[in-house]
Amino acid sequence: MRQSELFTKTRKEAPADEVANNAKLLIRAGYIHKEMAGVYSYLPLGMRVLQKIENIVRDEMNKMGGQEIRMATLHPSEPWKQTGAWDSVDVVFKIHSRTEKEYTVGQSEEEIVVPIAQEYVTSYKDLPLAVYQIGQKYRDELRAKSGIMRGREFTMKDMYSFHETQEDFERFYAMMKDAYLRVYARCGLVAKATEASGGAFTKKLSYEFMVLTGAGEDDILYCDSCSYCVNTEITNEKEGNVCTRCNTGVLARATASEVGNIFDLGTKYPDDFGFTYKDRDGEDKKPIVGCFGIGITRLMGVITEALSDENGLVWPKEVAPFEVHLTEIPSADTKVRAETEKLYAELTTRGIEVLWDDRDVRAGEKFAESDLVGIPFRVVVSEKTIAGGTFEMKARATGEVSMVDREELFYILNSKF
Known part of the structure; x- marks a missing residue:
């Protein structure tokens, strides 16, 4: 969605x-x-x-x-x-x-x-x-x-x-x-x-x-x-x-x-x-x-x-409204939208429930709202991640942030859900 x-x-x-x-x-x-x-x-x-x-x-x-x-x-x-x-x-x-x-x-x-x-x-x-x-x-x-x-x-x-x-x-x-x-x-x-x-x-x-x-x-x-x-x-x-x-x-x-x-x-x-x-x-x-x-x-x-913690809700995986909060960082570079659309399609095809933040809102506001909403994993697509061939992934429960490639991302999500 x-x-x-x-x-x-x-x-x-x-x-x-x-x-x-x-x-x-x-x-x-x-x-x-x-x-x-x-x-x-x-x-x-x-x-x-x-x-x-x-x-x-x-x-x-x-x-x-x-x-x-x-x-x-x-x-x-x-x-x-x-x-x-x-x-x-x-x-x-x-x-x-x-x-x-x-x-x-x-x-x-x-x-x-x-x-x-x-x-x-x-x-x-x-x-x-x-x-x-x-x-x-x-x-x-x-x-x-x-x-x-x-x-x-x-x-x-x-x-x-x-x-x-x-x-x-x-x-x-x-x-x-x-x-x-x-x-x-x-x-x-x-x-x-x-x-x-x-x-x-x-x-x-x-x-x-x-x-x-x-x-x-x-x-x-x-x-x-x-x-x-x-x-x-x-x-x-x-x-x-x-x-x-x-x-x-x-x-x-x-x-x-x-x-x-x-x-x-x-x-x-x-x-x-x-x-x-x-x-x-x-x-x-x-x-x-x-x-x-x-x-x-x-x-x-x-x-x-x-x-919950000081930043907002923290939903366990089985009751979370979505499994992944896919966060697109707005950019004039059309590659960001294209890469986000591709990843969204790949995740949903695998049966993973995704909330795609496609709004034209600054990154800091998106991150704060993502923490408040409390979906288990946030996955960021930006000019920076595309340049590095990776995605930024954050586990809401632990706050751990890691850079993962496409194969690692699918492996982690499949093992969690």
Whole structure:
């Protein structure tokens, strides 16, 4: 894609009323547009990042046997009243229609997915079952001050699983825990599976997946030797204590951002809806339900918080909007345009995603904008590089600059992507 055709532009300053670093950077770099506190529109570059995160999540959920569906966003109030959530959950948006009926725009999907499953799961032969969706959610947050990490409107992946036995659920739960860690690793993050409260969903403990960031809203304790990690809200352990799991490591305290969670809901929702199936003995039995959530837009915000530097965004290769920022230095010499066009064609033919900065803008401005936008590699074509028979290549994550010939360039990019 030619950058001159991109309708958005970078900005020197973020809106004065924006306090979150992730939103400031994403607005300045032209990825999102702020509509109001906690609500953002996603522009072409932002959409490309979101779609790549969604595709990673979709790939891992499909590997787990998940079947993708799309559930309604506008919910009738009746199932919410049936579960008690209508009055007990304080972040629910409530709507009155012209006919005086009550609705909500979903902030979670239990009240929709359980009745759907109830209609189709009638026998033990129908289990286990796992369905998921990637869709919009809405929460009436009192203070939406964390950019896209905590919004009033956001995109989320919800998976729900239904099981015949607790043993089968626990097997799947462990597999999903590993799948979540793979998602975050593919997004360039190191996430910690953290023991936590079940919150409004269940009285049982859950796992939250935490990434260490200064912008986080949670405090965690983690072992410096093993994988043990716990939210400080549910433990009396202290920083500096010896880890009770491995008995060798020491607990460290850190601020972290949640990027996902997994819950054992037990039979709470089948109880609410009278959901039973026939077991192997022909008896009525209630399925065990699991809930597995990943905030897609939140994940984009956490990547921004965790990996950006003083110059701008730094996207990991799997979620970057483009793989190469091809930077043409304007020149009266037509060879520069011809060489850039040739390289652009060669890269795109090889399946490499390229943003070609073909604008008539001075070099320093192009380089600063390239750092702000955060594409993994910048490749420069100029009179100087043509004279030397090379290209200038910069790795955004490390800042390393090298002069490479055509063969070296293709080799490096092929090995990275």
